[in-house]
Amino acid sequence: MEKTQNNRAWFLVLPVLVLVAFSAVIPLMTVVNYSVNDTFGNNEFFWAGLDWFDEAVHSDRIHGALLRQAMFSAIILAIEVPLGIFVALNMPKKGFWSSFCLVVMALPLLIPFNVVGTIWQIFGRGDIGLLGHTLAAIGIDYNYTSDPFDAWATVVVMDVWHWTSLVALLAYAGLQSIPQAYYQAARIDQASRWAVFRYIELPKMKGVLLIAVLLRFMDSFMIYTEPFVVTGGGPGNSTTFLSIDLVKMAVGQFDLGPAAAFSIMYFLVILLVSWVFYTVMTNLDRQEAK
């Protein structure tokens, strides 16, 4: 039987197309518009070409923010991925405590970002915060509002607290899908605990870990709310990450042209790095299959 061809079915896609155009494509185009024009208000635009891009590429301020951003993402990935795997390995595999752990682990993920920020902002205060007060009481000089190292530590620990669960839950799902026979075979082969992890658990978790790394990279690279609430990008600009800097530039200083150029490049960088991640990891997969 021949299938009836009816191209009018494409009309069904129209509502989505309109919606996406209004919510994403057109706003993005206005950003593009700002990035190649200069404006002094009144909706008057003067062609600026690639000047703003040129300025952004050579701006020390943006370089600094990019460096801090890359450091931040690298640090939290280096902590959250191994820690998440470690937690997943030690979670009970079945029964009441497994459900209990799952619920507790999911809790941080359900808290809105600015609430997480507020929690840690208060938690770390020397006068009323449990953490800040305790540290002060045992004689550790901790002040996240004046010491860049303390500010970094607070922001990193906060992110670890907020997001390690995600890695752990994904890794846990990966672990649960390993058939019992693999562990039995390993016991019969007298494999060490390390060998079981290296040759059974890690390969089976690879798929979900790839997703975990990708998600954590993208999220951490775009992080805004939490450090903004806790440190506001300070002290000085020591915790001013890319998006905080971008908001300062666009909304604080109202430099719409440079900010638009900045955000377009920011978007491209995230896209590029994610693509590189993905390609490298799927290629590794394919090579192994050979």
Place this chain on the structure above:
Amino acid sequence: MAQITLKNLAHSYLPNPKGEQDYALKEMDHVWQDGGAYALLGSSGCGKTTLLNIISGLLRPSHGRVLFGDRDVTDAATAERNIAQVFQFPVVYDTMTVRDNLAFPLRNRGQDAAYIKRRVDQIAKMIGMEAMLSRKAQGLTADAKQKISLGRGMVREDVNAILFDEPLTVIDPHMKWELRTQLKQLHREFGHTMIYVTHDQTEALTFADKVVVMYDGRVVQLGTPEELFETPAHTFVGYFIGSPGMNFLEARVSGTRAMLVSGAGVDLGDDHGTPSGRVQIGIRPEHAVLTEGQGLPVTIRRVEDVGRHRILRAELEGQPFNIVQPEGQPVPALPRVAFVPGKINVYADDWRVAPQGRAA
């Protein structure tokens, strides 16, 4: 290598088993000779895998002891027991090459490199994977992976026993036969105790010297293939072994005579006394002969020609009854069936009643 003794062994997966029905394995006492090739045969869910896992130490029995030689290993970990086991579905280490997979159990035991290489090459040759040694195990076909699992199970020479848990399920029929022959040859060469779990009677009968038939958590018979065929100890064995299985007829038995429900008499050839309970006589289809003169009237429903012989699906006394007829013999117009005396088994409540001696 060691003789394996199961002493009063029983297992229940429930923490507080109430009655017999709660036991996956009912109490049993068995000795598995060192160097024997055993097949554990039974339908799915009869406790075969449970028993295997108890022997390998993956499962601790809730009752009884397991002995290797004189050593009580009931509480010993799998690694201490020095046993190899091959599972139903292939278990390979995906990220390793085929060579590393085969070498893995030896490396974990700290054997020296030259020995490992020699041994791996030997095993690779046996399973026919010499050409693939440097490939990653990931992406191989299911039967190639299962061959690796088999190879990994056999790579150690000093094991106490090698256990196979339906290892050829995923292998294609041609390869199945070949691998089974290789296993058998390996058994002759090295004399490992081998225990082979299967629900396929051909596999069991061709592989093993001794077949252990399990039914409902119980070992119902341990014997040579011939014993299982000629004198099944339990109706399940009669029904499970042979194709088609044994025919059973309700009867009353006294001495050398059996009386069927219809009142027809059958000469048993041996004196079976007067068993009580539910009494049945069992006749192998191979031991039923079609005649024209004597015997019981039978209705033939269907004839299946399987080459070397024909299977007649018949009806006797209203019950289905199978007869195996040698090639080239005609089906009579008014068929009757006679039984070979001395080849008839008598069962009381499903268990075989041994004859008390030949009648005069």
